[in-house]
Amino acid sequence: MSSENTIIINGQDYPFNTGEMILNVAERNGIFIPTLCFLKGATPTGACRMCLVEVEGARTLVASCATPAAPGMVVRTETARVIKSRRLNLELLLSSGDHNCLVRDMGMDSWTDFQLRAMDVKEHQDLCPSYGNCSLQDLAIRYRVKTSRYTPTDVKYPVENVNPYIVRDFSRCILCGRCVQACNEIQVNNAISHGYRGSQSKIVAKGDRALKDSDCVFCGECVQACPVGALVPVRDFSLTPAQAETGKIRTTCSYCGVGCQLYLHVRDQKVIRVTGVEGVEPNRGSLCRKGRFEFDFINDEGRLKTPLIKNNGKFEEASWDKALCMIADRFKKIITDAGPDSIGMLCSANITNEELYAAQKFMRAAVGTNNIDSFSSLCDSSTVPALTGALGIGAMTNPIEDIEKSDVILIAGSDTTDEHPVLSSFVKRAVAFKGAELIVADPEKINMTRFAAIHLKPKSGTDAAWINALIHTIINEKLYDEEYVSSRTSGIEELKKKIVKYTPEYAESVTGISRDQLFDAARRFAKAKAPSIIYAAGITRQAGGISCVKSLVNLAMLCGNPGESAGGLNPLAGQSNCQGAFDMGCMPDYFSGYQKVADESVRKEMEKLWGSKSLSANPGMRAAEMLEKAQTGQLKALFLAGEILNGPDDKTKAVIDNSNKLELLVVQDIFLSENASLADVVLPAASFAEKDGTFTNMERSVQRVRKSIDPRGDARAAWEVFCELSSLIGYPMNYENAEAVMKEIANVTPFYRGINYKRIENNRICWPCPDIDHPGTPRLHSGKFSGGPGVFDVSDY
């Protein structure tokens, strides 16, 4: 060990990297240094002075969070001088507001006066909601701080209790600034800041108004960052006694395709709080408003608890046996009368891989049809064929964290801050702190345009035209990566010929975007070293969705980024398990792992693996087709499975209406949704908090969903239902638990082969993961494309 990069902490030598702060070196080596204001991922401010340490030769104590380690530095973290300073600091902090928890030793009279004053506030009548979860309290106990020396100061600002989700209690704020950093440097929402000065200092939102009247989006990042009881979820005040400790179980968020890792805090079989899991990808502790605060649906009393069978237009409660036997009998009858292809199933993309896999296996092996699709095909189906055709794999090419490393980011058809808030913070950080340039293409002014260097405003439905115009400029001005294009792609000549007509002048007339803007955007994009393309439903859910995606693929390949840099081509999945629904074969034309149903050898192999009768080669129906045929009566029975409540259609009412001519509609859901109210049989589903399984997020990482509470009433996970139904129909399907289903998935799906629950216990694994020793593949197409040379496939606007 050379002394050049070694420091001595408490008499021990420790190596450090140039530029590393003393605090980081200490933390990495398990040496405790107390902090209050230090926030990982943000610039150290050295504001709280808790992390002061003694450095030999330094005149004063130094803040270890903001002092870089230097060669040969001699640091002591717990000397008498250091401790004296910390205690003084804590005494002052404790006297700066209503810190009236147990750590006080005032004289009886002043203690009583102080307590009475503090408890005069409605929010202070119970124990502080942060009791037991407060860094100030912890440190006061650790350093045995006396509080008799200073009289607590008067409180200057009243409690702000008018917001949804968050209560701001200024009397307990220690002005450490962590919330300000969380808001400005992590989430980059820029909603709060320090205001006023000296003893009047306060954390203020726009115009010093309540959060609800400011730019705050209630992501709750500040609540998680607050080390004391100044920022508290509203809900915590209804818990009595506050904070009696609860269990917390790590799981994956069920809202969008980012797949944030979160803890469900549970008490008495109820989820009472949600916090982000810090230090792990993809979200590093961040969550959004929905993920953090909108979990009431789990505990809702209106949840379905038993199966319901409709009798003369009214639902009657039934046992599982009765309901399942009825479904099986009707299914068998329809199979005999009208053939298996008159039965269809649609799965929501909010259910686990295990459930989705069991669903398609049930339809294919037990019922004997390929009529299986998921709700994600209604929104994201353009991505899979377009990306598979060109690159070999239909998914995001890069992990989410790569977005922050990009130097130019193009966002098309995605209101990112609204639809994927946590992912949008990666973009915002790249722009605000890493010098990246953002190009937003959206007909509307969206939140993201505030960060954009260029805002392209195409008329809606004209996306393919402006993308092709960018390609035109890049080819015309020879800005593309020739080496990459010649070594890794095919069809460039074809592209050159076809693109000729997409001059910026032409695009201007079609899209309404000025030609100068198009030139500018094309040049900026082409000169980037790691350009990232992000697109979502705005692109995929339009009539020409596939051609738009193909054009984006062309653009990405021309500038030589898929597989080579941190940029990549990144479709954002709308629901928590869109990717999983595709991967698991909830598509009419593919088995799990995109193995073609049309391929006879694949079918033979699956028959062997599943021990089933011969599998149908008939192409199945897509979701839209099934819904159409349900109206005409060509489809006799339809099964809607999963948490459809949170599906893409929760705004657009039921996917199916009363005029359908189905003989049998079965809906499994967590609520009696509009779909369910039309059903003949309704089955209660377990929510994501009530079952084990996995979700595959948009970056292809397989992450655990863990059971944290018992299912409401008789609710069951969908895979259990399919097993029983399958056995009743005559194809026995049995799994001991969700893990056993995953074992089978790994067995029959080549790129899931190396994935099992043990390996993903703490860390995600991105597929392809072909064997048990494979680390997974966060970045696709490194060196060469997975499906042979990348193909330029021009689609006309």
Next chain:
Amino acid sequence: MDTRSIDRILKKYNHEQSSIIGILQDLQEKENYLPEKSLEYISERLSMPLTRIYRIATFYNAFSLKPRGKYPVNVCLGTACHVRGAAMVLERIKMHLGIEVGEITKDNVFSLETVNCLGSCALGPVVVIGNEYHGKMTSAKVSSTIDQYRKDL
């Protein structure tokens, strides 16, 4: 809100975020205070988060987020002024204008604030009205001094 005059100020400072203090000073000069709508406009034009502007606007005493009168009255309560009876002067001004500290008269002519030291202790007690310093102020002189400004309207 007069966006053109704000644009002129922004142009003078080259639309630089780093010149925000100068920009706010010019705005304050023009409007006598910092109107919220104007700050929102500046925030948008400079792509600067509004909270960051508020942070600066609330930090300095020179800025006011509330309308000030045409002639803001600043009474110095620093040590030197205080021992020479500034408190009496302040009481007298309050009575004469009929407003408390931090308020503005109904006709928007005067607003009342206090400062902790103006650095001209030799003149104490000091009262600043508009841009003019009035030294050796006494409670007896308050009425005539203030009324002078009313006359000039």
